[in-house]
Each structure stands twice: as C-alpha cells, then as structure tokens.
Amino acid sequence: MKGIIFDIDGTLILNNQPLPNARETINDLRKLGVQLRFVTNTTGRTPKQLMTILRELGFQVDASEILTSVAACIYFLNENNYGKAGYLAIPDRIKEQFTKIKQTTKNPSFVVMGDLDKKFDYTVLNRIFNYMRNGAQLITFHRNPFFFKEGKTWLDSGAFTLALEHAGDQKAIVTGKPAAQMFQHAVQSMGLPKHEVIVIGDDVLSDILGAEQAGLQSYLVTTGKFKPEQLNEHDLEKERLLNNLYDVISMCTYEDKNKFKY
Structure with missing residues (x-):
C-alpha cells in the first residue's frame, strides 16, 4: 500500500474539529512516505481554503492533494462537450471557478446545482425544475442527503437532487463521489x-x-455517518472496518515501518 485516498468530513474532521487519532495518522503517514489524496463533496470551499482549515487543525496537507466535486464538475463540463450555455444554481463563493463556463437564463442546455444551503427555496427549485422540463440536463456535485454542522444534521443538496429527478423525470449527472471518475483522477495524480x-x-x-x-479497495471508519447496521445492509466484511483510524499504519509494508520511529 503506497497511496491512500481519504474522505475529509466525518473521517478526519467532524463539526470543524479533528477526529481521534486523525492528525497523528496523516502526519505519521507522511513520515512513511505514503502518498495521500483527499476527496470531498464539500462545495462551499476551494482546495486552498480547505487546506488552510486543515492546517489550522494540525494536519499536514497541501492544496494540490485535495480534490473537490466542484473541480470534477468543471472537468466534466469541459470534457463532455457541454460547451453550450448553462444555468448555475451554486453558491456565489465558488462561481469564480466557473468563469470559463458559458451561462444563460434563457433555455440553458444544462443546470449545475450546488449546495445553496439556506438559499434553497421554492423559486430556485421551481426554476431548475422548469429548465429540466424544457430539456436542460441536471448536473450535481453529489447525492449526499445530509451533512454535519454545528453539532447538528442539515439537509444537503442530494435531497433536492432526488426530488428534482422524480419531478422532472430525469436522472441527474453526478460529478463528485460516488462517481468513479473522481477516485480514478485521484489515483492518476499519484x-x-x-x-x-x-x-x-x-x-x-x-x-x-x-x-x-x-476498482479500489476501501475501508470504513466508525465515525461520521457510520452506522453498525450498514455492515449487513451492504454485505461488508468486518475486516474492512477501522475502529481506530491509526490502524491504517499497520497496512504499510514492513520495510516502510522499520524506517518509522514510533
């Protein structure tokens, strides 16, 4: 094992605080020379902003190692001939990342919907719905139904994606996790x-x-969104469960671990 792709929220941090042994795990993996990538469906911040937050919490992370669903969406639009104009229903703070994407409010060929949080209202959702009825393709960053913030759970854009898919009789294109391309891009970058x-x-x-x-092996941590019943629901072996994130250190080769001073 020479490379690890980490989720961020719920795996390394929760409610803007480091989870147990998370900092030690990341920082000690650095000492072992393991390549790291961090993939996230968080759409309200750029990789540089996420890097700043993680560094302030004590993680050794570089912006170039962070892959967001926003970047995956832009890559998808550029690579899949979506050169026609579209409508962006996304937070203002990330619109600068879409400056090269053509935009319109008149018969868009696609709609990109992001995490609008409190700006998700009837007017916005109905506009997207009618664009879809007129032929626009719905493109979303992820399908997450909820997220953690301020010690509470909040509806995420994935919940509205499901509603629009049902009402608009259309399957949305999802560019972030669980899209395989996002993980494949992380592997290629390593x-x-x-x-x-x-x-x-x-x-x-x-x-x-x-x-x-x-096509990647994966391990589930018992923090964040984890629930014990998911093991049976998804037929996951207990060997793929990490009760302590630091246990990942034991997956490094014997030769690597000999170089590491515990």
Missing part, C-alpha cells in the same frame, strides 16, 4: 497502480461503494 491504493471514508454510499466502482 502515478500509482490501483492495487497499491486504498480509500478510507465514513459514508458507505459515497466513499465505499464509490471506491468499489472505481
């Missing part, structure tokens, strides 16, 4: 073969099943 890379996350649907679709 320059490693798949069998030398693992994925670690707390969300069975986004992290674990997404990794499987990308």
